[in-house]
Amino acid sequence: MKKILSILAIMGLVMFLIPDTAMAFEADPGLVSEAGLAQDADQAAIEAPSFSQVLKDKFIEGGPGFMAVVLIALILGLALCIERIIYLNMAQTNTDKLLTSVEDALNSGGVNAAKEMLRNTKGPVASIFYQGLERADEGLDMVEKSVISYGGVQIGQLEKGLSWIQLFIALAPMLGFMGTVIGMIGAFDAIEVENNISPSIVAGGIKVALLTTVFGLIVAIILQIFYNYIL
Numbered sequence: 001m002k003k004i005l006s007i008l009a010i011m012g013l014v015m016f017l018i019p020d021t022a023m024a025f026e027a028d029p030g031l032v033s034e035a036g037l038a039q040d041a042d043q044a045a046i047e048a049p050s051f052s053q054v055l056k057d058k059f060i061e062g063g064p065g066f067m068a069v070v071l072i073a074l075i076l077g078l079a080l081c082i083e084r085i086i087y088l089n090m091a092q093t094n095t096d097k098l099l100t101s102v103e104d105a106l107n108s109g110g111v112n113a114a115k116e117m118l119r120n121t122k123g124p125v126a127s128i129f130y131q132g133l134e135r136a137d138e139g140l141d142m143v144e145k146s147v148i149s150y151g152g153v154q155i156g157q158l159e160k161g162l163s164w165i166q167l168f169i170a171l172a173p174m175l176g177f178m179g180t181v182i183g184m185i186g187a188f189d190a191i192e193v194e195n196n197i198s199p200s201i202v203a204g205g206i207k208v209a210l211l212t213t214v215f216g217l218i219v220a221i222i223l224q225i226f227y228n229y230i231l
Contacts, residue, residue: 070219128147
């Protein structure tokens, strides 16, 4: 019985409020317009393009020539960065643990046992230790020279490809700026053909020209972040 009374009370409240709301909309047209504006705003929010779609549209507006070159610089630079990150992660070695293993091998089986252990261990540190033990019978000076020289070789292997990443970091904004200059020349050519300084022609040409510089700077920033992470 209580449930039925509660339902009837709710229905009565709803029936009482609906006419008042309708009368309020009829009495105040501003409420109707505000409701319509809110609905239009929601519809516009639903139909708003995504960030990736905007980025794609701007990329197409910038022209296929220089934008494609900037994109190639981004792809090659990211490929080199990812390769270096994977290589450096694989080259990491727990130096303290490796030193302990070398000492145990030397104490148990001598130099040959330590060399065998290092031969089966991956990483540049193990390779440097191995080269030092290879010269163990030639004196301490030769061991030191061997470690220093082979250490330089391993550092070169670790830094391999970084110069190319630096090249793409410097090249991307330069390519974008070159695209901007060429785009500006095209905009002035269009003005010359039209024989009329139209704001739409000037603004459109400058906009398209500057897009290449923007994308070039974006590529340089992305690659610079990866480069600093690698270092």
